[in-house]
Amino acid sequence: MPELPEVETTRRGLAPHLLGQRITAVEIRDHRLRWPVPLGLPGVLAGQTVRAVDRRAKYLLLRCDAGTLMVHLGMSGSLRLVNAAARPGKHEHWDIVLADGGVLRYRDPRRFGSLHWIVGEAADHPLLRELGPEPLSSDFTGERLYALSRRRRVPVKVFLMDSRVVVGVGNIYASEALYRAGIRPDRPAGRVALRRYDRLADAVRAVLQDALACGGTTLRDFVGGEGRPGYFKQDLQVYGRAGQQCRNCGNIVLMCRLGQRASYFCGTCQR
DNA sequence: ACTGGCTCCTGAGGGC
DNA sequence: TGCCCTCAGGAGCCAG
Numbered sequence: 001m002p003e004l005p006e007v008e009t010t011r012r013g014l015a016p017h018l019l020g021q022r023i024t025a026v027e028i029r030d031h032r033l034r035w036p037v038p039l040g041l042p043g044v045l046a047g048q049t050v051r052a053v054d055r056r057a058k059y060l061l062l063r064c065d066a067g068t069l070m071v072h073l074g075m076s077g078s079l080r081l082v083n084a085a086a087r088p089g090k091h092e093h094w095d096i097v098l099a100d101g102g103v104l105r106y107r108d109p110r111r112f113g114s115l116h117w118i119v120g121e122a123a124d125h126p127l128l129r130e131l132g133p134e135p136l137s138s139d140f141t142g143e144r145l146y147a148l149s150r151r152r153r154v155p156v157k158v159f160l161m162d163s164r165v166v167v168g169v170g171n172i173y174a175s176e177a178l179y180r181a182g183i184r185p186d187r188p189a190g191r192v193a194l195r196r197y198d199r200l201a202d203a204v205r206a207v208l209q210d211a212l213a214c215g216g217t218t219l220r221d222f223v224g225g226e227g228r229p230g231y232f233k234q235d236l237q238v239y240g241r242a243g244q245q246c247r248n249c250g251n252i253v254l255m256c257r258l259g260q261r262a263s264y265f266c267g268t269c270q271r
Numbered sequence: 272a273c274t275g276g277c278t279c280c281t282g283a284g285g286g287c
Numbered sequence: 288t289g290c291c292c293t294c295a296g297g298a299g300c301c302a303g
Contacts, residue, residue, distance in 0.1 A: 002297095034279065034299085058297080075296050076281075091281090110280045112297065127299085154274065163298070171296070260276070261296080 002073040004135070004168030005211040007058045010079055014104070015053040017081055018062065022049045022099040030093040034074060034114040037094065041117055045069065045096070057131050057167035061122055068122040074112025080105050132166045135204050140166050142198030149189035149197070156192055157185035158259040160200070169204060172239045173211065175264045177203040179238045184270040185263040186256060210235060238264040 002010070026042035048064035055061065060079075062069040071079065082105045088095065089107065094115065096104040106113070118125050133139035148165055149156070159165060160174050169177070178185050180203035183196055192200070214235070237247055242255035246266040255264050 032280095034297090072297085074280090074298090108280095109282070110296085112280065152273080158274090161298090259274090 002058065002075065002077060003170045003173060003211065004058055005208055005214070007060060007073060007168075008055055008212060010073070011053055011055045011060055014060075014079060014081065017102065018050045018053050018098070018104070020049065020051075021102075023047065023064075023096055024099050025095075025097040027095045027097070028093070029088060029095075030111075033093065033108065033111050034072070035116070037115045038117060041115070044117060056123070056128055057134075057163060059128065063122070067117055067119040070114075070116040070118055070122065070125070070127075071106070072114040074108055074110060074114070076110040077106065077108035077113035080107070130164055132162075132164050135166050135168050135208055140201060140204070142194060142201040145197040145201060146192075146194045149192065152189040154189050155186045155258045155263075156183060156189045156200075157261075157263050159189035160204070161259070161261075166204070168208070171261050171263075172236070173204070173207050175239045176207045176237060179265060179270060180207065182270055184267075185258055185265050187271075238266060240264065 023045050024047075026045045028037050028041065031037040031039070044066065045064070048066060050062050050064055052063040053060070054063060058072060060071040060073075062071070071077075073079070082103050084097065084101050084103050086103070086105075088105065091109040091111075092105050092107045093111070094106045098104065106115070116125070116127070122128060133144070145160075145165065149159055152159060154162075157174050157178055160169050160177070161171065175185060177200060181196065181200040183192060183200060238253050241253045242264055244253050245251070246253055246269060249266065249268045251266060251268045253264055254267050255262055257263065
């Protein structure tokens with residue numbers, strides 16, 4: 001599933017092909033994404049030139065002259081550049097046709113993704129306005145986690161996955177980062193000390209950077225054909241490993257459910 | 272202000 | 288070319 005590293009990898013892969021390109025046509029084959037794709041989109045987008053390809057959280061932002069196209073991949077979405085002659089498959093819901101003949105094609109079997117056109121400052125859009133800092137930016141610190149978590153009783157894992165606290169930490173990486181930091185996922189957020197939040201912020205950065213390094217591999221697979229699941233799988237320490245041995249202490253990895261999400265941890269290494 | 276629960280959707284996987 | 292059930296997951300949204 002597209003986590004932040006994969007969205008960033010997608011951005012890096014697409015940017016060189018999209019920058020400076022004029023959009024000649026847009027075809028929406030299925031409007032039923034998470035939010036209905038605006039009917040007027042092809043009209044406003046045709047003739048626009050892509051000036052920048054940015055990312056905010058897990059949203060891709062294609063900045064054009066008259067506005068910004070905002071794409072979310074949901075959990076099963078992917079974007080590929082394909083040949084104009086390639087027939088769209090079953091779950092390939094929209095195309096953006098470029099002046100050079102290339103086609104930016106969106107595939108999303110579960111349709112949890114979205115497509116918005118934003119006129120004006122994209123950062124002011126309701127979906128972006130309340131977002132916390134990027135995890136790989138200097139604004140993301142243990143001090144911030146500590147300050148925001150005082151008197152919060154939510155499990156620290158749920159807290160870490162709150163996009164107002166920090167963006168881009170999905171279910172897999174939340175479990176992995178907490179394991180690396182030695183913090184139990186079910187510990188109340190307000191009962192984690194500053195020094196341990198420093199460790200956690202470091203762990204989040206480390207996990208995301210490691211995954212980003214693997215993301216390059218994912219993009220190749222994903223551009224070449226089907227995205228293979230579990231590109232980061234071999235590096236996972238706890239996620240999906242309930243009942244197996246902790247790689248550090250040998251005790252059994254446990255699973256619990258927090259905020260309707262499966263959470264994995266070692267009861268010995270994490271406190 | 273917080274917190275927990277629900278929701279969208281389809282494919283995968285397990286039981287039979 | 289088996290059918291049916293359950294579940295996973297990003298994240299917005301809402302009720303209490």
